[in-house]
Amino acid sequence: MQGRINHASFDTLIIGGGIAGCEAALNLANNEFKVLLVEKDLSIGGKMILLSKVFPTLDCSACITTPKVSEVSRHPGIMLFTGSEVKKIVRIAYNNFDATVVKNPRYVIAEDCTGCQLCEEACPVIVRDQYQMDLVGRKAAYIPFIIASPRIAAIDIENCTLCGACEKVCPTNCIDFTQEPEEYQVTVKTVVLATGFKLFDPLMMPRYGYGLYKNVITSMQMERQLAPTRPFNTILRPGDGKVPDKIAYVLCTGSRDATVENPICSQICCMYSIKQAQLLMGALPMADVTIYYINIRSFGKGFEEFYEQAKGMGVNFIKGKIGRISEKENGNMMLRYEDINKGIVKESEHDMVVLSVGVLANQDTATFFSNDELKLDPFKFVYQVDSFASPARTSIDGVFVAGTASGPMDIPDSILSAGAASSEAIGYLIQKQ
Amino acid sequence: MEVEKGKTFKYLKDKREVSSGVIENLKYFNKMKKMIIGALTESKMTIPQLTKKINMPESEIVYYLMTLVKYGYVQTAEVDDMDEYFYYKIKNNG
Numbered sequence: 001m002q003g004r005i006n007h008a009s010f011d012t013l014i015i016g017g018g019i020a021g022c023e024a025a026l027n028l029a030n031n032e033f034k035v036l037l038v039e040k041d042l043s044i045g046g047k048m049i050l051l052s053k054v055f056p057t058l059d060c061s062a063c064i065t066t067p068k069v070s071e072v073s074r075h076p077g078i079m080l081f082t083g084s085e086v087k088k089i090v091r092i093a094y095n096n097f098d099a100t101v102v103k104n105p106r107y108v109i110a111e112d113c114t115g116c117q118l119c120e121e122a123c124p125v126i127v128r129d130q131y132q133m134d135l136v137g138r139k140a141a142y143i144p145f146i147i148a149s150p151r152i153a154a155i156d157i158e159n160c161t162l163c164g165a166c167e168k169v170c171p172t173n174c175i176d177f178t179q180e181p182e183e184y185q186v187t188v189k190t191v192v193l194a195t196g197f198k199l200f201d202p203l204m205m206p207r208y209g210y211g212l213y214k215n216v217i218t219s220m221q222m223e224r225q226l227a228p229t230r231p232f233n234t235i236l237r238p239g240d241g242k243v244p245d246k247i248a249y250v251l252c253t254g255s256r257d258a259t260v261e262n263p264i265c266s267q268i269c270c271m272y273s274i275k276q277a278q279l280l281m282g283a284l285p286m287a288d289v290t291i292y293y294i295n296i297r298s299f300g301k302g303f304e305e306f307y308e309q310a311k312g313m314g315v316n317f318i319k320g321k322i323g324r325i326s327e328k329e330n331g332n333m334m335l336r337y338e339d340i341n342k343g344i345v346k347e348s349e350h351d352m353v354v355l356s357v358g359v360l361a362n363q364d365t366a367t368f369f370s371n372d373e374l375k376l377d378p379f380k381f382v383y384q385v386d387s388f389a390s391p392a393r394t395s396i397d398g399v400f401v402a403g404t405a406s407g408p409m410d411i412p413d414s415i416l417s418a419g420a421a422s423s424e425a426i427g428y429l430i431q432k433q
Numbered sequence: 434m435e436v437e438k439g440k441t442f443k444y445l446k447d448k449r450e451v452s453s454g455v456i457e458n459l460k461y462f463n464k465m466k467k468m469i470i471g472a473l474t475e476s477k478m479t480i481p482q483l484t485k486k487i488n489m490p491e492s493e494i495v496y497y498l499m500t501l502v503k504y505g506y507v508q509t510a511e512v513d514d515m516d517e518y519f520y521y522k523i524k525n526n527g
Binding site (some may be wrong): 121123125126127128133136137158159160161162163164167168170173176177178214231232236238239240241242243286332347 | 436437438440441442443444445446449451455456457459462463479480481482483491492494495496497498499500502503504509512516517519
């Protein structure tokens with residue numbers, strides 16, 4: 001439910017509208033608790049809503065995510081704030097927090113927007129589309145992506161020329177450039193942190209040439225290329241539009257690597273790379289896909305079978321750490337690596353390289369609390385006070401953590417974690433009533 | 434101050450300056466759009482052929498061409514004989 005706050009007190013404030021935040025919100029709201037869900041992006045659904053398929057079942061990611069986010073958007077017990085940020089949380093007393101939430105202007109009257117996209121058609125400006133990982137352009141007046149929830153247009157004011165074209169064509173007159181940031185003070189009894197994770201920025205590893213060589217892309221860019229709402233309508237090299245036929249995956253880009261201060265395993269890269277490799281074999285039957293790995297960690301339910309299935313489909317697995325990537329004149333990539341099984345250094349040519357980037361903590365989480373210290377673990381994820389008996393508890397009483405805010409995990413584990421966080425929040429609320 | 438509905442952009446235009454970067458970006462896109470559509474009006478082309486024709490970096494042509502495909506100015510045609518590059522042509526809305 002979107003709209004203006006008509007009462008300023010809620011049982012729970014959930015920060016983050018990814019899959020974990022949505023799951024926690026639904027669990028709480030279905031148990032008659034009033035929830036305020038704050039998402040900084042223009043749509044809920046987090047990273048999962050942008051994925052093509054999920055491992056190990058290869059179910060369509062959107063098919064799983066959209067019913068959940070639609071339910072969140074429409075639930076009478078959930079007040080949804082998109083394009084909004086929590087600026088400050090102050091503990092007033094036991095079971096009582098004061099939160100300051102700022103709703104950034106969308107320059108569109110949400111209640112009146114029909115999502116017709118006429119404003120997008122009229123807008124003359126093109127900027128890189130962050131929802132397609134910068135592979136293609138979008139307008140300054142735009143619907144974030146096709147399955148965005150809520151499906152409401154927004155004006156990217158930083159890139160707007162203020163030409164008024166969108167306003168002239170809007171059939172409901174819902175474009176409103178007079179909007180300004182709105183600040184809300186709300187009282188909540190519990191807080192659930194579902195702030196998710198950040199992907200490793202491969203610019204931190206110049207030896208892989210990301211940003212310099214156009215045919216070195218991130219796994220998230222490949223994920224978009226494989227999705228039904230993809231930027232190129234097929235799979236192409238961003239450097240020259242060639243259909244790739246020899247693709248390399250570099251595992252552990254920014255994970256298990258002390259040189260970039262992230263020595264831990266990201267837990268999802270092996271499996272999403274294997275998933276993408278399988279999808280590529282389907283999309284480009286003649287393609288040759290090679291995965292360079294240190295170790296394959298297929299620890300979850302159905303993961304090992306999924307790995308064996310990829311091998312059976314013809315995906316090549318080479319145990320080797322990539323040392324350096326260089327570019328040839330034709331846009332192909334030369335990968336220099338150590339073949340660990342043979343104990344020799346080799347070189348191999350591929351026409352496209354996908355960096356399987358790892359998971360990093362979202363460090364914004366620690367800044368919310370002004371008179372309490374939210375403890376973080378050594379890797380800057382939210383510290384779980386009792387990860388065995390009470391995995392959602394944090395160092396602040398009444399504040400719970402859900403999903404990847406507490407550490408790297410895959411989608412099923414994020415949903416389990418959100419279930420744990422909402423259950424603990426419900427227990428806390430009932431106990432304090 | 435009562436701002437007339439449907440003309441609120443004027444209100445913000447008085448309060449806020451549009452950066453020169455935004456204007457430059459718009460001009461550059463229009464230039465690229467004109468060049469790509471101009472080239473494709475003559476005949477369908479692959480990206481390497483477009484690169485040769487309009488003398489711009491390939492990666493930029495990919496970005497702008499795909500944006501024109503997204504917004505319905507251009508459409509993808511068949512793949513070349515080597516199965517390497519697709520041809521692109523002006524979208525026939527007729």
